[in-house]
Amino acid sequence: MTPIRHRLLSAIAGQLGRPHGLLGPLVARVLNRGNGKAIADAVDAAHVQPGSSAADVGFGGGIGLRLLLDRVGDNGNVHGVEIAEAMLRRARSALRHDVQSGRLRLSEGSLTGLPFPDASLDTVITLNTVYFISDLDAACAELARVLRPGGRVVVGIGDPEVMRRAPFTRFGFTLRPVTDIAAALTKTGLTVEQRRIEDKPMPRYVFVGLRP
Structure with missing residues (x-):
């Protein structure tokens, strides 16, 4: 691999993991377009109810926030958690009316350090x-910790075997077997359902965890 190709693929991977800088807005649009169906499917699988409290962790371009806001309605609330400051700024601007009304609350955070009390989200x-x-186990433990009894978490990934063919995933991506993710969620006490979705060009897996 040439040094230029190495730098290019590393930059792409870095932007996908944490959009930033001048390319941040472009990456946000790419994420929304490329992941729109997967995000809509995740919202459907979460069975979001009117008046409930929902969160999108690592919301990227923000399309999931809009879908969740529609589902919870005027009496519910949505939390968006991101490590990328550029995506937080973008969401604050694009969804400012929902932020001002208190229906949308945006926070900096990560899967292994969610900014929520125990049993606070549906x-x-x-x-x-x-x-x-x-640390996959720590992330799954956090997801289970913040769920109320009867709450659901939906984790979505691309098929790891297919993703391995993308050259940029060599840079900063950890592509785990599907069984590892299901096991880590189950270990937290969640009841886990696993689904494979035959999308093209990227088949997907969805894990739905229900807290008893």
């Missing part, structure tokens, strides 16, 4: 985020 979705964490 639903949590997180897509294409577990690639960028080193």
